[in-house]
Amino acid sequence: MEIDPFIFRLSIFILSIFIGYYVVWSVTPSLHTPLMSVTNAISSVIIVGAIIAGLSGEIDSVFNSTNIFGFLAIFLAAINIFGGFLVTQRMLQMYKKKKKNK
Amino acid sequence: MSLNLLAIFYLVSGILFILALRGLSSPDTSRRGNLFGILGMAIAITVTFLSIGNFSDGFVYVLIFLLAGGFIGVFIAYKIPMTAMPELVAGFHSLVGLAAVFVAISAFLNPQAFNLGFPGNIKIASLIEMSIGGAIGAITFSGSIIAFLKLRGIMSGSPITFKGQHYVNLLLGITIIVLIFYLCDSQSEKYFWRIIAISFLLGLLLIIPIGGADMPVVISMLNSYSGWAAAGIGFTLENSALIITGALVGSSGAILSYIMCKGMNRSFFNVILGGFGGTDQASLSNNKDKKPVKSGNAEDAAFLMKNASSVIIVPGYGMAVAQAQHSLKEMVDSLKKNGIKVSYAIHPVAGRMPGHMNVLLAEANVPYDEVFELEEINNDFANADVAFVIGANDVTNPIAKTDPQSPIYGMPVLDVEKCKSVLFVKRSLSPGYAGVDNELFYRDNTLMLFADAKKMTEEIVKNLD
Numbered sequence: 001m002e003i004d005p006f007i008f009r010l011s012i013f014i015l016s017i018f019i020g021y022y023v024v025w026s027v028t029p030s031l032h033t034p035l036m037s038v039t040n041a042i043s044s045v046i047i048v049g050a051i052i053a054g055l056s057g058e059i060d061s062v063f064n065s066t067n068i069f070g071f072l073a074i075f076l077a078a079i080n081i082f083g084g085f086l087v088t089q090r091m092l093q094m095y096k097k098k099k100k101n102k
Numbered sequence: 103m104s105l106n107l108l109a110i111f112y113l114v115s116g117i118l119f120i121l122a123l124r125g126l127s128s129p130d131t132s133r134r135g136n137l138f139g140i141l142g143m144a145i146a147i148t149v150t151f152l153s154i155g156n157f158s159d160g161f162v163y164v165l166i167f168l169l170a171g172g173f174i175g176v177f178i179a180y181k182i183p184m185t186a187m188p189e190l191v192a193g194f195h196s197l198v199g200l201a202a203v204f205v206a207i208s209a210f211l212n213p214q215a216f217n218l219g220f221p222g223n224i225k226i227a228s229l230i231e232m233s234i235g236g237a238i239g240a241i242t243f244s245g246s247i248i249a250f251l252k253l254r255g256i257m258s259g260s261p262i263t264f265k266g267q268h269y270v271n272l273l274l275g276i277t278i279i280v281l282i283f284y285l286c287d288s289q290s291e292k293y294f295w296r297i298i299a300i301s302f303l304l305g306l307l308l309i310i311p312i313g314g315a316d317m318p319v320v321i322s323m324l325n326s327y328s329g330w331a332a333a334g335i336g337f338t339l340e341n342s343a344l345i346i347t348g349a350l351v352g353s354s355g356a357i358l359s360y361i362m363c364k365g366m367n368r369s370f371f372n373v374i375l376g377g378f379g380g381t382d383q384a385s386l387s388n389n390k391d392k393k394p395v396k397s398g399n400a401e402d403a404a405f406l407m408k409n410a411s412s413v414i415i416v417p418g419y420g421m422a423v424a425q426a427q428h429s430l431k432e433m434v435d436s437l438k439k440n441g442i443k444v445s446y447a448i449h450p451v452a453g454r455m456p457g458h459m460n461v462l463l464a465e466a467n468v469p470y471d472e473v474f475e476l477e478e479i480n481n482d483f484a485n486a487d488v489a490f491v492i493g494a495n496d497v498t499n500p501i502a503k504t505d506p507q508s509p510i511y512g513m514p515v516l517d518v519e520k521c522k523s524v525l526f527v528k529r530s531l532s533p534g535y536a537g538v539d540n541e542l543f544y545r546d547n548t549l550m551l552f553a554d555a556k557k558m559t560e561e562i563v564k565n566l567d
Contacts, residue, residue: 005340006227012342013333016349019120024354027126029450029475032358032457033187035126036325039351040194042119042139043332046201048150049216049339053208054164055154056215066212067160071167073204076197078171079178084194085140086179092136094464095129097471
């Protein structure tokens with residue numbers, strides 16, 4: 001009997017939860033807001049599913065119901081990806097150390 | 103591109119996302135971490151396009167929607183003021199949630215595209231995965247919308263409760279599970295739509311009873327949900343990048359919720375069940391007129407601080423509302439010119455989201471090594487001359503240490519009362535979010551400065567020169 005591929009995915013999932021647990025505890029509390037905005041940006045990797053959905057089906061039926069949901073999801077996820085990473089970068093630029101020569 | 107190679111690339115982007123979070127362990131490494139995240143995303147998107155290899159009409163539309171969304175995202179990211187960060191994050195969560203719903207719908211309507219079977223004959227495991235992903239996505243979406251409206255002030259921040267609320271939510275939750283069962287049994291489209299619709303409703307109902315100052319927990323929780331939704335979709339699409347990311351984001355949000363709850367000494371369920379800070383508790387503080395209060399003006403405050411050798415600033419949500427961070431920085435700069443040692447003390451739940459105060463202070467160019475967490479600085483209050491409380495209230499209330507009857511009893515608080523004198527910038531004597539009177543107001547060593555936080559700090563700056 002072979003192992004169901006689902007079990008492999010489940011293993012990845014559970015191990016990732018553990019990685020997440022240890023990595024997030026090491027995040028310094030002063031960066032909790034950037035943490036939220038960057039997790040938000042990376043969870044928009046859901047866009048890969050949206051792209052597959054958008055490009056599926058017949059070419060002459062681009063706006064049939066399945067494709068349009070894909071397009072909308074691409075649109076929403078793209079707002080998040082660009083907005084999330086850039087706003088995180090903007091915030092992180094502001095965190096500076098004390099200037100020594102002052 | 104072969105499926106195996108594709109899977110390896112997705113694994114690489116998953117690892118880059120882990121490094122992105124890892125970078126946040128210190129501000130120095132954080133910017134590089136963010137670049138890792140961007141790289142991971144670029145890899146995931148590029149290989150997805152390459153794997154399809156279908157550069158036809160559809161591709162044009164994909165690009166149009168991608169660029170349109172990207173343009174809006176860039177615009178928002180540059181325009182948003184830092185004080186609006188909590189509602190921005192809530193808004194972004196709602197988008198992830200809705201995107202998850204849309205992907206789940208596409209997978210249900212067009213399973214061939216994802217190798218999940220055929221309409222009317224979708225693999226049972228995939229059906230369960232896409233229903234769960236879609237349902238959590240829908241809850242995230244509508245819940246985040248409510249959180250957004252509350253944070254933006256469009257909707258009242260006070261909790262909205264009705265009788266039997268929790269039973270209704272429980273019932274809706276059970277209904278979703280039963281419907282998933284029917285969906286697997288019949289493959290019928292109508293059950294799928296009902297699952298999504300009920301999940302939207304459940305998201306609304308879950309968040310409306312939770313009041314404004316509990317928003318840090320709500321935002322973290324919705325952050326976590328958006329991760330679980332992504333993971334659910336990841337299982338459906340058999341995509342390891344999505345599974346890894348979903349798990350990371352899910353556990354990140356869960357940890358933040360835990361930290362926030364601990365900061366208030368309340369259980370997660372106590373916060374989620376909501377209704378905290380309602381009117382019934384406000385009546386506990388009815389004898390406040392009897393006690394004398396010392397109030398002063400900017401001149402008094404400036405005099406006190408000028409003669410101090412160390413000052414600790416305690417910012418709270420009021421500072422964010424008044425946008426007082428820049429004038430506060432000015433005040434601190436002129437104190438420092440006089441040789442006074444100044445540091446900042448941040449309570450874990452100050453503000454409306456985790457790390458809210460730190461971002462605002464960073465925006466005002468406060469170096470992050472002058473900003474301390476509660477545990478790091480709490481012992482220093484006893485040796486400090488002045489505590490300058492600006493827009494915070496409940497997090498300084500000593501009653502949390504002394505009165506077991508108080509709703510905030512046991513909450514870790516900043517020991518500002520141990521300072522030689524306390525300056526309290528506040529618009530009125532009204533109790534804070536928890537509805538509890540702050541006995542600090544009536545102490546001999548407390549000077550109340552009744553004013554808008556920004557105006558008061560500006561006045562003090564003038565008086566310091």
